[in-house]
Amino acid sequence: MGISSPGIGSNLNVNEIITKLMAVESAPLATMDKKAASYLTKVTSFGTLSGAVGTFQSSLAGLSSLSSFQSLSSNSSDVNVLTGAATSKAQAGTYRVNISQVAQAQTLASGGYKTSSAAIGLGGSNVINISMGTASGGTFGLAGNALGSGVLSGGITPGALSINNTAIATDASTRSAKLLADAINAKSATTGVSAKASATTTRADLFGGAGASSFGNVDTGGGGSYALTVGGITLATQAAGVAGGAGVTAASIDAALTGDTAVTRALADANLTFSGLAADGTLRFSNADGSNIAVVENVTGAVSGGINNSGSANNGSTVTAISSISLQSTDGSQINVGGSNPAAAGLTAGIGGAYSGATFSQDGTRSSGNIVIDNKNNTLQGIRDAINKSNFGVTASIVSDGSTGSSATPFHLVLTSSATGATSTMKITVSGSGGAAADPALEDLLSYDPAGVQKLSQKTAAQDTRANVNGIDVTSSSSSITGAIEGVTLSALKTGSASLTVAKDTSTVNTSVNGFVKAYNELNNQIKQLSGYDADTKSGGPLLGDSTIQNLQAQMRRQMSGAIQGLKGNLTNLSQIGISFQKDGSLTLDSAKLGKAVANNFSDIAGLFAAVGKSSDDQISFVSSAAKTQAGNYAIDITTLATQATQVADTAAPADTVIAADTVWTVKLNDVVPSVTTNTASVRLAAGNYTPAALATMLQSAINGATNFSNAGATVAVKVDDNGKLLITSNRYGSKSNISLTSDTGTAVADLFGAGAPVDGVDVAGTIGGYAAKGDGQTLTGQPGAPIDGLKLEVKGEALGSRGSIGFSQGYAYQLNTMASSFLGAKGLIASRTSGLNKSVQDISKQKEKFNTRLIDVEARYRKQYTALDKAMASLGTTQQYLTQQLAAIAKN
Template sequence: MGISSPGIGSNIPVDSIVSKLMAVESAPLADYDKKSASYLAQVSAFGNLSGALGSFQTALAGLTSVSSFQTLISAPSDTTVMTATASSTAQPGNYRVNISQIAQAQTLASTGYKSTTAAIGLGGKTTINFSLGTTSGGTFGIAGLPLGASLTSGGLSPGSLSINNTAIATDGSTRSARLLADAINAKSTTTGVSAKAAATATSATLFGAAGVSSFGNVDTSGGGTYKLTVGGVEIAAQGAGVAAGAAGGVTAAALDAALAPTTAVGRALADANITVTGTAAGGDLQFLNADGSNIAVAEAVEGSVTGGIGNSGTANIGSSTTAVGSITLVSADGSPITVGGTDPGKAGFTAGVGGAYLGASFAADSSRTSGNIVIDSSNNTLQGIMAAINKGNFGVTASIVSDGATGTNAKPNHLILTSSATGASSTMKITLAGSGGNPPEPDLVTLLGYDPGGVQNLSQKASAADTLATVNGIAVTSPSTGINGAISGISINALKVGSSSLSVSKDSGSLTTSVNGFVKAYNDLSGQIAQLGAYDPETKTGGPLLGDTTLRNLQASIRRQLGTSITGLQGTSLTNLSQIGISFQKDGTLSLDNAKLQKAVTNNFNDIAGLFAAVGHGSDPDVKFVSSGTNSKAGDYAINITQLATQGTLQGTAVLPAETVIDTDTTWTVTLNDTKPATLANTATISLPAGSYNPSQLATLLQSSINGVSAFANAGATVSATIGDDGKLKLASTSYGAKSNIHVATATGTDISAAFGAGASVDGLDVAGTIGGYTASGSGQTLTGSPGAPVDGLKLTITGDTTGSRGSFGFSQGYAYQLNSLAAGYLGAKGAITSRTTGLNNSVKDVAKQRDAFASRLSDIEARYRAQYTALDTSIASMNTTASFLTQQFAALAKQ
């Protein structure tokens, strides 16, 4: 029977011997583990370095732009009136701003409708055109009727008239349009409504009609007397005993002679503010008073008199008539006017809410979009019209509002139209046209027809208005609540009517914070680098990256960049950090001398940015810096332009006539800034309202119609239409470059040749040229340095109108910009830290493989040891058995 357990037969400690032998054999495993731990410690250390460098880069990100160092503080004294922001181009100073009007959009409302889904009209196809523009001339308000005749004797009793719920102070003395206007104007601050009295005029038929005089020769031969007065001025008089037509008698011809401007009567009338038109002899004599005062025409007769006004050869018993004027109410802000009171009819008005443009004209604004909708039997309801307008997306939004009226005959639903933008140029004009020679639907015209210079079937609830203000006494206007350009580099946001001062000063606090942020970011990184690569002589231990070349190279690169002066700066004396108080300490950190920094802020505020950010300045003001790339090198580069960027155009060849007629149902297909291959969204069909247009109106119509296409607007594509000095129409894409193009084709109706003749489209070109003699690629007006050159990634905008040499362009990269780029290079996917971390991780994997292979060999060694010692154990056990047997045998032999 064999031995079942090692050492039992021989007493040899096989397990102990093998275990000790394997402990010796396994010793290299600890080396593998130690090497792996070392690599992992370095990976962790590089992770810490990466984090610190990332934090450094984040801190620098806000310091690489000029705006971080050239901010200004704009402080209004009254922030409820306005707010303001200042850019780096603003000039410090103090300004006084007075805001008298806030911009608003126009709002129009229809009359009431019972249902929002009931058909309006018979469903005939009607094209409705919306255009936006400005009104000029005239006023917005209510034109009153002539004042009641009883006003001249009894006046206007108190409470008879109210404007916008404010009672107008009238009484028995309010007997003329002028006095009523004065009473209304006394309350204009409260009501927002002023009054203008129309000129008072006597009846056009008072002295005749149809060119025939009705003034009879005065006869006082019967012993009577006659006197004619106008506005209290004696015009003519005739004593007793004068026969009709006798010398010195009062006749139509004598009246005309007396009314001459150079006579005493003429001068007296002028002093009374009364002017004369026509003649008594011609039967059209009238007297007018421009200020709206009453004009009383009276004949005073005593005794027997014949002749006079409307009297020839018959007895004149005397006469008296008073001409009374009318007034017009004017809304200060174009809002509806509410008229009320106990007897507004005496003042010439009807109680209620109203208002319309009076004597105004409308001019479309070519910079604003216009558009068309088609209404037919499929959408001729309030809801359908609202949806069509909103879908058009051409600067007008529609909604339906209910006024809450109830009852059988109630019509509570109103279509509300609002311009999408504020400003005086957002006033609407809505025209309607039929199709196929048919007129537009009358019910749709009643609903939507609106022309500030004509019929206004919609009522204006809010007028289109600009923001009006003065800045240091200079009047400024803005279509929005933002006022830009009034003060260079400053944007003002008007909040309400009022006054405020505005202080603009250098934001030295933000600049100081930015500089301190730079110093802190560097010191934080420097401390992390020192910790990772440090050596402790007491413990004789080093940091995980002690002696690492990547760490040393990073540290050396940062210090080298900070110690090098900035090149490429033009017109500045600041080229290094020491000039603003930043210097290295003995321990390698940076310190900041705040006194020296403040001195630099005071003397070189605008130049400090160049020490930190990427800055570009050209000697040609039309060559502007856009951006740079990581491979762009600082320096001065000569700019040479061989081709300027151009716009895609369609140039007309025919001089436009005085009027161009656009037929009904005219549509043109427009392709704007199309690509290769073509993109469907870059082509649209526009509808042109039928009508007769002068050249300026035609240009405005085309520009606004094309710009009103929502697909074009969404893509940022617009056009400009202009009439040249030669009278020809030119249509141009506002974009520049090879992607700029405009093509127009006739779809239906009037042919495009009516506007352009035989004109052809010409596509735009990209800018072309060199930067510093190196090739550059053009895209629109942007010229970009080509890869591989020092100007790689340098982007410049080239405008102006000259080719050839365009001067020099200085480009510099400040310290923050350089260090940010350096950090990006170390942290990028192919950066040094990433490469080192990848290499270390691969080394850990290799060590793991080597350890696994060695561990596998240890198993074989242990098996061999066990086999050898087991065999030895067996041999010794066998020999022990033999020895025992022999001993027994020898003992037995000895006994024998």
């Protein structure tokens, strides 16, 4: 039987011997673990460094922007009236602003309907055309009738009239249209409604009719007397004892009204005018301010003749002419007329209002188009959805007024222009397809023309913002006003006055510069902790002596110590604004020096931090740069200017052009090869007779009304050129700009443009600094491999050849941001270094694995050897025992 445990046969402690031998053999593993731990510590440290550099880079993002250093503050004295936002182009100063009107969109509403899903009309195919424009001239309001008959004697009783729920102060003395208008205007600030009295005019047949005189010769032979007054002015008098024909006659009245006479002067002073002749019965008197005109015959005793009297006795007469008023909404909204007796004021109770005497001018810059309504969508809901889908600048909704009952009609179609401004007034026409008449029910629902039929009711008018800035009147189609103050955008919030103070935003500059210094110092401190040496503790950071962190620190200091190359201005280095290095490598800021730089060179500070491009040609502007763009001053030479695609008619447009019904063209705009469907639209032209200018406006609106064009920002401008020819121009510049018109139905393209063919646009071409640049529209971009790689400029103007130069510089924040990017990211230097360290850890792990495998073999060998020794010694022990026994036996015998 063999030995089962090492050392039993020999009494040797084999396991202890092998354990100690293996401890010696495995000593290199500790060295490997120590090295791996060191590498992992560096990996962790580089993670910390990466985070610090990332934080530093994040702080540089805002500092790399021009706006961080060139911003100006704008403070309003009343933020409820207006606010302002200033750019670097603004000039410091205080501006007085008065907002008299704030822009709003037009809102139209239909009459009520029982349901929103019931069919409207017969269901035939009808075309709704919606166009946007301006309503000008005329008024929006209500026209009244002549004041009630009892007004002349009793006036208008208190409470008889209210406007927009405000009672108008009338009483027994309110006996004329003028006095009523004055009473209404006294409440205009509250009601938003003004009144105008119509001119008062005496009856056309007062002195006669149908051309025949009815003013008889006045006869006072019977002892009476006669006097004729108009508005209190005496026209004629006749004493007693004058025979008919010898005194007041129609001819004598006309004579008194001819030329510069005492009578005509008195009438003029009383604001009275006249026309016609008493001799032929056409004499009429008028008062423009709406005051009543009383024509009075004062008679005493026996008198014959006079007004409507030929030889008969005249007992005197009084005929008073009274006029009417009209109401005008100051903001174009509906007027609510109420009160106990509005009829006395010539008005009808209720809510109403419409344009009167206005004209409509279509805005060619706004899209317009046609919507087909048939038996698939001839309900309020269907019309709403069709309008919203068309995207013609109008939003449709259905509103319920909450009325109930069997006869209630609560549902109203409400249309609101998508944009504010006076040019957002709608014109809506309804026509039948194929020249057929429009469905009357749809016309009654939707027809709206400020210059004509207005079936829809205007609830709010399209209006501009109106303001006065430092004494100059300005308007804007939105609540934002730009251009009135250079570099400042005003936001009008409500009517009122306020002042806007624009000043250099020194606080933002100070914050930005201090932020730069703080961000750098935080990174520098982190680098110090990771790679520095502490003499007191005689210990170094985990990255002490590492080339990567040393390279990072050296690059940062080198970039910040040199002057900015290519920078145009009075500031080129950090020391000029008070930033300098301290002995420990951190930055310090001299606030006094910074303040002086801000005061004297405010606009130059941005160049120290951001990437800046300044062109000597004000029609060439710096757009952007790339990481490879090198600082410098580069000459600009333009060989080709960018152009837009055009199509021009071959002959002048006639004075009148007829567009047939159902005219549809296929329009391609800025298409590519192969063609893209979104660049093609089917455009319907509104039928009608057009002047050249109106035709251009209609074409522009129709093409721009195509939803896919507007979604892509593609538009055209259509005008009549100096030769009277129609000209279409794409809004896009360059080789991607093109136009194609194809006739489908109705009036052909050739009927308007003849043989005129479209011309595609071309890209700008030229060089920057003598290096090739690629043109795309009006943009010229430097090509790879050159110092101008990625430098992008926008080229406008009309000059070819030398166009000056562009000075490009990269500020400290921009450079440091680029440098930080080279250290960060998957391919950055830190990631590369970390990857190498991780690989070293992996290599050590593999070495350990191989070494452990070898240790197993060594231990096995030791055990085998000691097992053999144990067996040998056990055998020798047995032999020794045998010999001892034998020798003992021999000795005994």
